[in-house]
Amino acid sequence: MADFFKYHKFSILLVLAGILFYWSFGYDLDRSNFLKLISLYVGLFFISFKLIQLEKDNFWLLAGTAMLFRFLFIPTLPNLSQDFYRFIWDGQLILEGINPYLSVPNVFSTSLEPLRENLILGMGSLSAGNFTSYPPVNQLFFAVSVFLGGKSILGAVIWMRVFIIAADFGILYFGRKLLQKINLPAHRIFWFVLNPFIIIELTGNLHFEGIMISFLLCSLYLLFEKKWVWSAILFGISVSVKLLPLLFLPLFWHYFLSRKKGANSAKTVDRLDERAKAENISAENKLGFKTLLRYYLLVGVTVLVSFLPFISSTLITNFSNSISLWFQKFEFNASIYYIIRWIGFQFTGYNIIGTFGKISPVIVLILVGYLAFFRRNYSFKSLINVMLLAVTFYFLMATTVHPWYLVTPLLLSLFTPYRFALLWSFLVFFSYEAYGNKDFSENYWLIAIEYLIVFGYFLYELFQKKTKL
Template identity: 60%
Template sequence: MKEFFKNHRFSLLIAITGIAFYFSFAFNLERNDFIKLIGLYGGLFFISFRLIQLEKTNFCFLAGLALLYRLIFLLALPNLTQDFYRFIWDGNLILEGINPYLFKPSELIGNFQGIWTELYKGMGSLSQNNFTSYPPVNQLIFAVSALLGGKSILGSVIIMRILIILADLGTLFFGRKLLQDFGLPQHQIFWFILNPFIIIELTGNMHFEGVMLFFIIFSLYLLHKGKWLMSAILLGISVSVKLIPLMFLPLLWNYFRKNQQLKIQKLWFYYATVAITVLLTFLPFLSSELISNFSASIGLWFQKFEFNASIYYLIRWIGFELKGYNIIAAAGKILPVLTLLIILGLAFFRRNRSTTTLITSMLFGITAYLFLSTTVHPWYLATPLLLSVFTKYRFMILWIGLVFMSYFAYSNPGFEENSWLLAVEYLPVFGYLIYEIFKNEFQTKKPVI
């Protein structure tokens, strides 16, 4: 032990500094304090990647730090989001025997008192006046958290955080195994697990992308091993946490078609298994209104909301110049179709023969989706960040280093975004991605795309 302290003094020093920074982030930060937020995040970004650089051969040390940093947030209420109030609201509705997909909070608040009033006020007007958009496995987690947390908001938060942390540990386990199978350095998984972006947005702000990603990475590991049936079930569960994995299904076409063990016939059974799994998770909530209410809530994100977009903002500017008004309603219908066409192009014209190539296609697909989206909250980047760990591409590390500048909008009463900060965020990302595609295209025999 004494030898360890002697040989790792600098690493321990910056690790302890990281504890102080995370504690300040968890307990002494207001969302509208943009300068402090960026300062802490920048410091943690440097600390984490310096630790990975210094201790990349010390897997247990880095894993222990990743867990310790997450535990700092355990007793703190999220300070960069108010979504958790809706999580607990939905969970308590289920415990009351009420289907959360059938009612807006504003339609029910008159029937409840006590903790319900605090949850209602905390979630904000947007959530109050819309149907829930969280799939059924998420709802199960909300219900368990509400049950075990009692009538305590913090108690429910603690339970949800524990589940998110366990999911991250599962991602660490299967992510490491995949890297071993691919012949890649095992420490690359810490670009995700020890990343302050992931620790803050998933554990700190309690976004369930982490749970979804655990099921995705577990599914990919089993698919790589040829266990396609269990892989399909797990992918179906991931869809029932967040809908994002649905976009990856077309990319499996060439992977099955060109794989001697799988073959194309099994792909249809794979798709059917995913669909049945998703349907089974929805069965407890099934009603005539579920599809319309859930679809309406999801549709809002494409045709009503705007935040931290890139290509869409350019299209919106052109729309103002040509039409004189915001064309989000039209663009919100066209851009998803364009995303689908890109994904189909990756599915049918790219050789997704190996698992690594498949993951690279998944990375390109979700990146295209985010570039064309009207709304890109920071935590949406968790999925492409994890996928990038298993590829040659590093543009996601640059993007997650810059994405917190989007929180500038919360620092002013009008919730206005700064166009210059958006340019600082996106231009380097676009530039570096183009450079990486060019480099990998011409330095390898097989084309990247």
Template identity: 50%
Template structure:
């Protein structure tokens, strides 16, 4: 029996061992500024993962097991591509001491001479000047997760990291099972969910570097599954919880219009509008309830100020925005982010509303496709696109005919070229390569007829 099992699983086991070694090297023996090593290991991980899924697409239990094992490889590793986790631990320890994390910055805490937080100097030094000088921008359910780590690991940074990883692992497993159910329900190959669960991008950005997009996406996907089963009240509550982990799902609310109003035309449209209004009401009520433990006038002022800064002060790995910024320099001679940071979100809103009212979104595939297009537009026009943001379009793409987001989950790692041993300096050639490839691939998928026509004209021109 053992010999038969060995023969059957010899190749996938070999791939799994090699992947585990590469993940260990990435997590424990890599500095962020070593871009050549970073992109080389990541490329190898991507290729080997593709082959692993290809060889074992029908073996759900095996792929589930290796996905968990890969994540356990990182269990004691310090995140090496982001220092945000120091701020997570900081906020969590504030909450564990019944201190509202929204009311003052870490700098203000230190200046006031408070001594509630263990390792306060280490945490504030390591989280970086940008984080230490600003108010927390993490919504309440995210803060609750931080608080759990703060409660059970009051003096150990590694202990908090392990707690975060266990929660993120649980969310990823939840996404795997719910995503598989949705794929089966809509008649798609359930193995496609492994392009989320085993994607090296997901393992590195979420499990290694401790970003909570996976937790947000778990509640979001659970909400969509409940909606598909016509359990709209449960769906609305889950979506509200998802928003309270990360605000991004607010972008998708208008896209539910067609689903409620036009999906069942046997029901009077006014009743459907009323149900949609109730759905929105439950979502916002859920979000409001999660904010209640922290509510104060200062919270509203500080939180809105921090969110505003995100759109009008911060810049990283942008695409269309960088082009507009360059045009602004040519026209007026300075950085126009303050103006563009107000205009670009309006363009995103108009695009999402156009998708909501003029595109048919009454089937599961259509709804997820609209959400994918909306998120693609949002990130294309954003001033800041950190790699872990791409987790959302990646998961959405699994339920659609489009695959450009899988390519994006690879190409986005070129943004790490900005971190060098001498400091931070973005490489605009690599950013152009990153988005050039993504936009071309997305265009070809969104407009296949036009692509074929262009190819035909090109062939005709070449052979003329």
């Protein structure tokens, strides 16, 4: 024990400092105090960076530290997000036998019991006035958490944290195994698990992107192992937590097929065989077109089954209307959209978000189609590369990019040579400056700096590595 303290004393001091910083973040921070928020966050990022740098081969020290930091948040309510009030509301409705997709909280505004009144006040008028946008498996976690937590808001929050923390350590387990299997440094997974962005946004603020990405990662691991049936089921469950993984389905085209159709010349076949060998894959071990169709079908059936308990004549309308709000009504921390919005003001004199929100998904789908059918993503590594590019472009085209949205590109980037998503996970916290303003106005200079640095570093990485995502 004495030797351990002797050789790890600086790391122990970093862990103790991290405990103090996270404690202050969780128990003594108002989100309107941006200077304190960003100071704590910068400090925590430095602590994580040094810990991983110093102890990258000490798995249990880093894993134990990651668990300790998360446990600090257990008995406190989130202080950077009020979404958890809506989570509890939806879960409470399910326990009462009410379909959460068929009504908005505001319709219950009369004769409310204290718990419901507190939930509506907590979630805010925007959430209370719209239909829920959370898919069925996400709703299941809400309901179970409310059931286990009794009539207590904090009790439900604690159980949500338990599920989210469990998902994070599922990511640690499968992420580490997958990194080892594709011959990448296993300690990379701690850039996710020990990242203050992940600890604060998932464990601290109770965002379920962590559960979604845990199912997705497990699905990808099983796909790598050619266990496509369970991979498809877990992929479908991931979609039923958050819809984002649907973006990736077309990208599996070349991964399932060994060769481009029509590539029948001896020279072309030899070249493709050489490429497959270089990327450590086997053409004979490919899954094939029929398996791809079965995979898609099983994903679809899994998602459909998850929706069956909530099926009604207005479910699709209400759910789709709620989803469309994120494309055509809401705007926060956007990049390309803010530039186009400014140009639109010059020509039209009004905000063109409605038009942009209809066009941008089409542009994203065109890019995904290109990546799916014109890029030869034969190997697992190349598949992850294009998944990272697709989700990055999706967020660059989005009108709303809340910090916790970046969970997906951050995790995918660990399996690639690219680190711009890690940089983005640091810079995105500057968007919280908006919470310090009474009118919730954004600082466009900070947003411009965020995206100029991220996009500039992204281009630098492409140039330095002389390759394309």
